Amino acid sequence: MKIAQKLLNSVRPHFKTGGRLEKLHPAFDALETFLFVPGHTTSHGVHVRDAVDLKRTMFTVIIALVPTMLFGMWNVGYQHHLAYGMEAPLMDNFLFGFWKTLPIIIVSYAVGLGVEFIFAIVRNHQVSEGYLVTGLLIPLTMPVTIPLWMVALAAIFCTVLGKEIFGGTGMNFMNPALLARAFLFFAFPAYMSGDIWTDLSPEAGHALVDAYSGATNLVTFDANFAKLPSASDMFWGFEQGSLGETSAFACLIGALILIITGIGSWQIIFSCFAGALLMGLLLNGLAPADIPTHAMHTPAYYHWLMGGFAFGAVYMATDPVSAAQTEKGKWIYGLLIGAFTVVLRVFNPAYPEGVMLSILLMNVFAPLIDHLVVQQHIKNRRKRA
Amino acid sequence: MGKTITIRKGYDIKIKSPAEKKITELPFSDIIALKPHNFPTVIPKVVVEVGQEVEAGQALFYDKNNPKIRLPSPVSGEVVGVVRGDKRRILEIRIIPDLETKYVAFTTIDPHEVSRETIVERLLESGCWSYIRQRPYSLIANPDDIPKAIFVSCFDTSPLAPDLGFIIEQERANFQKGLAVLEKLANGHLHISLHAEVGERLSESDFSGISNDKFHHFKGPHPAGNVGIQIHHIAPIQKGEIIWYVHPQDVIIIGRLFTEGRYRADRVIALTGSCVAQPQYFRVMTGQKLRSITNNRLSNSHCRLIQGNILTGKKTTETDFLSFYENQLTAIPEGDQPEFLGWLLPGLNKLSLSRTFFSWLTPNRSYNLNTNNNGEERAFVMTGQYDKVLPMNIYPVHLLKAILAKDIERMEELGIYEVSEEDFALCEFVCTSKIEVQRIIAEGLEYIRREG
Numbered sequence: 001m002k003i004a005q006k007l008l009n010s011v012r013p014h015f016k017t018g019g020r021l022e023k024l025h026p027a028f029d030a031l032e033t034f035l036f037v038p039g040h041t042t043s044h045g046v047h048v049r050d051a052v053d054l055k056r057t058m059f060t061v062i063i064a065l066v067p068t069m070l071f072g073m074w075n076v077g078y079q080h081h082l083a084y085g086m087e088a089p090l091m092d093n094f095l096f097g098f099w100k101t102l103p104i105i106i107v108s109y110a111v112g113l114g115v116e117f118i119f120a121i122v123r124n125h126q127v128s129e130g131y132l133v134t135g136l137l138i139p140l141t142m143p144v145t146i147p148l149w150m151v152a153l154a155a156i157f158c159t160v161l162g163k164e165i166f167g168g169t170g171m172n173f174m175n176p177a178l179l180a181r182a183f184l185f186f187a188f189p190a191y192m193s194g195d196i197w198t199d200l201s202p203e204a205g206h207a208l209v210d211a212y213s214g215a216t217n218l219v220t221f222d223a224n225f226a227k228l229p230s231a232s233d234m235f236w237g238f239e240q241g242s243l244g245e246t247s248a249f250a251c252l253i254g255a256l257i258l259i260i261t262g263i264g265s266w267q268i269i270f271s272c273f274a275g276a277l278l279m280g281l282l283l284n285g286l287a288p289a290d291i292p293t294h295a296m297h298t299p300a301y302y303h304w305l306m307g308g309f310a311f312g313a314v315y316m317a318t319d320p321v322s323a324a325q326t327e328k329g330k331w332i333y334g335l336l337i338g339a340f341t342v343v344l345r346v347f348n349p350a351y352p353e354g355v356m357l358s359i360l361l362m363n364v365f366a367p368l369i370d371h372l373v374v375q376q377h378i379k380n381r382r383k384r385a
Numbered sequence: 386m387g388k389t390i391t392i393r394k395g396y397d398i399k400i401k402s403p404a405e406k407k408i409t410e411l412p413f414s415d416i417i418a419l420k421p422h423n424f425p426t427v428i429p430k431v432v433v434e435v436g437q438e439v440e441a442g443q444a445l446f447y448d449k450n451n452p453k454i455r456l457p458s459p460v461s462g463e464v465v466g467v468v469r470g471d472k473r474r475i476l477e478i479r480i481i482p483d484l485e486t487k488y489v490a491f492t493t494i495d496p497h498e499v500s501r502e503t504i505v506e507r508l509l510e511s512g513c514w515s516y517i518r519q520r521p522y523s524l525i526a527n528p529d530d531i532p533k534a535i536f537v538s539c540f541d542t543s544p545l546a547p548d549l550g551f552i553i554e555q556e557r558a559n560f561q562k563g564l565a566v567l568e569k570l571a572n573g574h575l576h577i578s579l580h581a582e583v584g585e586r587l588s589e590s591d592f593s594g595i596s597n598d599k600f601h602h603f604k605g606p607h608p609a610g611n612v613g614i615q616i617h618h619i620a621p622i623q624k625g626e627i628i629w630y631v632h633p634q635d636v637i638i639i640g641r642l643f644t645e646g647r648y649r650a651d652r653v654i655a656l657t658g659s660c661v662a663q664p665q666y667f668r669v670m671t672g673q674k675l676r677s678i679t680n681n682r683l684s685n686s687h688c689r690l691i692q693g694n695i696l697t698g699k700k701t702t703e704t705d706f707l708s709f710y711e712n713q714l715t716a717i718p719e720g721d722q723p724e725f726l727g728w729l730l731p732g733l734n735k736l737s738l739s740r741t742f743f744s745w746l747t748p749n750r751s752y753n754l755n756t757n758n759n760g761e762e763r764a765f766v767m768t769g770q771y772d773k774v775l776p777m778n779i780y781p782v783h784l785l786k787a788i789l790a791k792d793i794e795r796m797e798e799l800g801i802y803e804v805s806e807e808d809f810a811l812c813e814f815v816c817t818s819k820i821e822v823q824r825i826i827a828e829g830l831e832y833i834r835r836e837g
């Protein structure tokens with residue numbers, strides 16, 4: 001670390017006011033604060049500060065994402081070999097998935113951070129840490145076969161139009177990672193749905209298994225929910241889907257990490273799951289009895305396990321900036337997300353996955369929910385007189 | 386019996402080290418000074434000249450906005466200097482104290498036997514009125530107002546705060562006399578807050594002459610000891626209402642005025658913090674030079690000296706003088722060394738309200754906290770943090786945003802009249818985005834005081 005300190009010290013004068021690289025100061029500052037917690041002391045106000053800062057917060061979310069990422073990498077290999085009827089050991093599956101996934105992660109971070117650095121330099125403010133998490137969330141919501149240039153476009157779109165034009169981290173009103181996915185979904189639909197979930201790069205001497213189907217369980221349940229994989233398979237994640245979303249179990253571990261550390265709002269996670277369950281039960285009640293395979297009959301708890309619901313509820317809905325910000329508002333927000341997800345899934349065959357759109361819709365409504373909660377609070381305060 | 390209130394929200398910062406309960410008397414420092422900027426919004430008009438001899442209790446300056454408010458000299462001696470700063474602003478009025486103090490003489494009065502007007506007059510004459518402050522705005526109270534109530538908080542939950550029960554014990558009779566004065570001033574609406582835990586020194590039986598329903602018991606973490614929080618739970622302030630409050634140490638000084646007939650301004654303060662070799666209490670004079678207190682008692686040269694506690698105190702140096710209202714000095718190490726990859730490491734020695742560092746696995750220990758900012762300032766990102774440590778029926782972030790937007794109506798609706806900076810100090814401590822919350826509150830209060 002002394003070497004790092006010496007290197008930084010020797011280069012610093014060029015970036016200070018008057019140096020020849022003065023304009024690039026935000027980039028130098030970002031690197032320096034990445035390597036070192038700065039030695040700035042408190043000046044006004046409190047003299048001692050809590051040790052947690054945004055970098056630590058983002059780092060904790062990344063730790064919480066690691067189980068989904070590791071499982072996703074393994075699952076890519078598993079699904080690939082399954083499609084060709086091959087048996088492969090754990091490490092082979094994992095490494096196969098690792099090498100397929102790594103380029104997507106690298107492109108996402110490189111392009112996204114590049115955009116952030118450019119904005120920081122042009123506007124002369126510090127690079128903020130928001131992209132540390134978004135950069136990992138974006139790959140985890142992509143199918144493994146996504147072309148890298150599309151990932152780059154999505155990263156640029158969500159960073160520029162989702163965050164920077166509003167003023168950067170803390171000022172956006174929609175979840176940037178979901179915006180990236182939504183952008184690709186509407187701009188390149190053929191690459192985001194259909195037979196794109198499993199990597200089908202050819203294996204010498206093997207042909208695709210006859211029973212192979214590219215449909216994820218979300219498409220299946222629309223037609224006939226009895227044909228879904230077992231609940232246990234869906235819970236552990238042995239199914240096709242985006243890189244991070246298949247294993248509800250991995251998302252559960254992530255949820256525990258976020259709740260125990262106090263970073264993720266347990267109210268939002270809990271109310272999302274509750275909302276989905278309640279709407280599922282309601283639809284079960286209203287389902288037409290004469291069509292036993294109608295999607296409305298899907299057991300309510302299946303919605304927790306299918307598709308990206310668990311992933312969205314744990315990592316996307318809990319983004320503090322775009323979610324409701326009052327405590328009461330968070331319950332309403334989560335319940336509505338869960339309920340809308342089920343409604344979109346069951347009634348709209350055009351959008352098999354409802355979670356992404358449901359969260360984005362609720363992001364737009366969150367300020368209204370907060371406004372109503374605050375108005376209620378103000379009325380309460382007046383009555384206290 | 387008044388109310389028993391349990392405060393659930395808040396946080397006790399576990400910092401080393403509190404003061405040992407022994408009091409050392411210190412002689413006067415070579416210079417004693419009174420600082421007009423200890424009294425926000427007071428525009429000082431100095432009434433003494435350099436070279437003039439003054440007595441303890443004689444006015445050194447008065448407030449141009451309200452000439453009845455006089456600020457008294459704590460000692461007798463010769464005025465040796467009026468130190469001015471930018472734009473001829475008066476920074477200090479310096480006095481060389483006599484070895485034997487000469488006091489301005491007042492007749493002793495029994496507060497029960499005289500009218501309220503007499504008490505107000507006596508307090509104004511002696512300069513002791515300046516110990517009575519008001520909420521909102523935390524300024525010296527206006528003697529023409531009739532307050533809704535007067536509050537005295539007999540316990541301080543701030544980090545390393547002095548044990549007020551220990552201090553009151555030293556002069557119990559004067560404290561009771563002071564309370565009697567305040568009861569008269571409040572027309573009976575006096576509220577005294579005590580800590581509810583078993584084993585605390587004070588209970589109602591220590592206060593003869595004050596009826597039981599004026600005592601309230603509070604339980605819970607900081608900021609339960611803040612008078613603003615207590616006011617919020619017992620008699621919340623509406624727009625237009627005024628509440629006065631007095632610190633127990635100042636109640637004792639008021640009591641002395643009525644018992645001894647003179648303004649005697651010595652106070653017991655605590656010298657605390659991990660940079661102090663032996664934290665303890667000292668009996669010193671208001672306006673004492675700090676070096677005479679910290680002299681050779683600091684174990685670390687690279688430390689920050691604070692007048693007050695680590696949440697609300699002001700940074701200072703040894704050449705400064707003890708501020709008028711202060712009861713504590715804290716010395717903690719400066720944390721100006723960068724830490725390699727600090728935000729990645731497990732951090733067993735870092736204190737955090739969140740559980741993102743592994744230090745939460747060992748909850749019952751004290752930390753050697755330093756002044757490192759622990760991150761850079763960012764926009765509001767995390768939500769729900771401030772609410773965990775603010776035990777008031779107020780939405781803190783919405784109030785702060787209303788202040789930043791200078792929306793007066795919104796500020797009033799959200800409760801600006803009920804708050805003061807010290808109540809939000811814990812919010813500033815836990816803030817992940819390192820926002821200067823207390824500064825925003827102070828600016829909001831100043832804005833609404835002038836425009837509202």
